[in-house]
Amino acid sequence: MKIGVIGLGTVGFGAVEILTQQKERLEKQIGEEVIVKYGCSLDEVTLPEEIIYTQDFHDVINDEEIDVVVELIGGTTIAKTIILEALKKGKHVVTANKALIAHDGQEIFETASQHNAKIYYEAAVGGGIPVVVPAKEDLIANEIEKIEGILNGTTNFILTLMETDNLDFDEALTIADGLGFVEADASLDLDGIDAAHKIQILAMNAFEMFFDFNKIQATGIRNVTKKDMDYAKKLGYRIKLIAQAKKLDKGYGIDVSPTLIGIKDIVANVNQAYNVVEITCNYLENVIFYGKGAGRYVTASAVVSDIIKTHKQDMWKHDYQYEECIYPITYSKYYVRCDHPLDIDYETYFSQDKDHIYITNKIELDELQKQLQNETYNLFKVRG
Ligand SMILES: NC(=O)C1=CN([C@@H]2O[C@H](COP(=O)(O)OP(=O)(O)OC[C@H]3O[C@@H](n4cnc5c(N)ncnc54)[C@H](OP(=O)(O)O)[C@@H]3O)[C@@H](O)[C@H]2O)C=CC1
Numbered sequence: 001m002k003i004g005v006i007g008l009g010t011v012g013f014g015a016v017e018i019l020t021q022q023k024e025r026l027e028k029q030i031g032e033e034v035i036v037k038y039g040c041s042l043d044e045v046t047l048p049e050e051i052i053y054t055q056d057f058h059d060v061i062n063d064e065e066i067d068v069v070v071e072l073i074g075g076t077t078i079a080k081t082i083i084l085e086a087l088k089k090g091k092h093v094v095t096a097n098k099a100l101i102a103h104d105g106q107e108i109f110e111t112a113s114q115h116n117a118k119i120y121y122e123a124a125v126g127g128g129i130p131v132v133v134p135a136k137e138d139l140i141a142n143e144i145e146k147i148e149g150i151l152n153g154t155t156n157f158i159l160t161l162m163e164t165d166n167l168d169f170d171e172a173l174t175i176a177d178g179l180g181f182v183e184a185d186a187s188l189d190l191d192g193i194d195a196a197h198k199i200q201i202l203a204m205n206a207f208e209m210f211f212d213f214n215k216i217q218a219t220g221i222r223n224v225t226k227k228d229m230d231y232a233k234k235l236g237y238r239i240k241l242i243a244q245a246k247k248l249d250k251g252y253g254i255d256v257s258p259t260l261i262g263i264k265d266i267v268a269n270v271n272q273a274y275n276v277v278e279i280t281c282n283y284l285e286n287v288i289f290y291g292k293g294a295g296r297y298v299t300a301s302a303v304v305s306d307i308i309k310t311h312k313q314d315m316w317k318h319d320y321q322y323e324e325c326i327y328p329i330t331y332s333k334y335y336v337r338c339d340h341p342l343d344i345d346y347e348t349y350f351s352q353d354k355d356h357i358y359i360t361n362k363i364e365l366d367e368l369q370k371q372l373q374n375e376t377y378n379l380f381k382v383r384g
């Protein structure tokens with residue numbers, strides 16, 4: 001497999017790194033070499049020496065050896081040209097470009113099918129969380145009734161920081177930007193447009209329909225103030241930017257808007273740049289997908305999986321090697337209940353009645369047991 005990566009920013013560079021780091025394992029999976037032949041961006045980037053750097057995407061799409069073009073520049077203009085030209089040459093395409101799929105998906109899928117090429121875009125929704133393929137394929141036995149969730153990491157990150165760290169909107173936005181979440185045009189995030197792109201893509205696959213993106217109403221978070229958050233909290237709610245799509249008696253409801261969610265609801269507790277997608281369907285009822293929705297390796301992980309999928313549709317094989325070395329996982333935090341105070345490294349401690357209760361810092365079990373050797377105690381592992 002020979003790959004050309006066009007766009008070497010946050011996601012593109014991450015994809016090249018993962019392809020380099022995981023080369024051997026990926027090659028074993030598909031039974032052929034995985035070669036990144038080109039990296040393309042406007043400003044020169046230092047790449048492993050075997051990768052050809054170019055500023056001209058034509059070098060990539062005109063090279064007959066290239067069979068997978070990875071578009072990671074974003075936007076709906078040059079990216080569209082690259083994708084359509086690559087597909088017309090019969091090359092498979094992988095992209096994370098939700099704006100383009102939401103606006104021009106239909107034309108792109110038709111072009112792919114006319115030229116017998118594949119187009120994958122799992123990274124376009126939910127960063128690294130597998131959700132597009134599950135909505136399209138894994139739930140195929142079901143009729144999907146509703147999709148609801150937090151689909152924009154930047155705004156969720158901002159809302160979280162405003163609430164928990166008492167930061168104002170601009171301070172939180174600056175931090176998110178530094179972490180590589182924010183779109184080149186930040187208004188896509190802040191005004192709910194990015195979340196609308198993503199819910200449109202999910203709705204398309206879940207309901208097996210194309211939807212005109214321009215008909216989707218999106219309201220962002222610019223009007224959400226700290227005061228609103230505090231009032232919502234007093235009432236037992238948290239404010240989240242919610243994207244939803246559901247079947248109506250006639251047609252479909254699809255929109256994005258800031259929404260109060262009961263504090264005990266799972267969705268209300270999805271914070272930072274995490275995303276969550278809740279799908280309601282007739283047989284499985286409710287299923288929730290949760291994970292990091294933005295960032296370099298998070299997103300590049302889905303891109304690389306898609307690249308491999310272009311060459312390996314059927315992964316359902318079990319040609320594994322036998323591994324004899326299996327160990328218990330003993331480096332952990334531990335809960336310790338004891339009948340008097342201990343001299344151990346702990347994270348949390350309280351005493352009640354005659355019990356002394358500790359949550360230790362991470363430690364090897366045998367080391368902790370040594371420290372407890374003269375004690376009567378009860379001990380459990382603590383996740384985290
Ligand atoms: N960042 C994230 O967390 C996520 C991003 N995405 C999507 O992934 C895509 C890429 O995003 P991201 O990596 O953040 O974007 P960046 O802005 O970080 O990177 C864009 C890259 O494209 C290059 N580029 C721009 N124009 C051209 C051109 N004409 N020819 C060649 N290269 C060009 C830029 O080069 P130069 O820097 O030299 O100008 C840069 O390397 C977008 O569609 C985005 O929506 C999806 C999910 C998450």
Ligand SMILES: N[C@@H](CC=O)C(=O)O
Nearest residue numbers: 152153154181183294
């Ligand atoms: N800007 C987007 C990046 C991922 O899609 C976000 O914040 O979710």
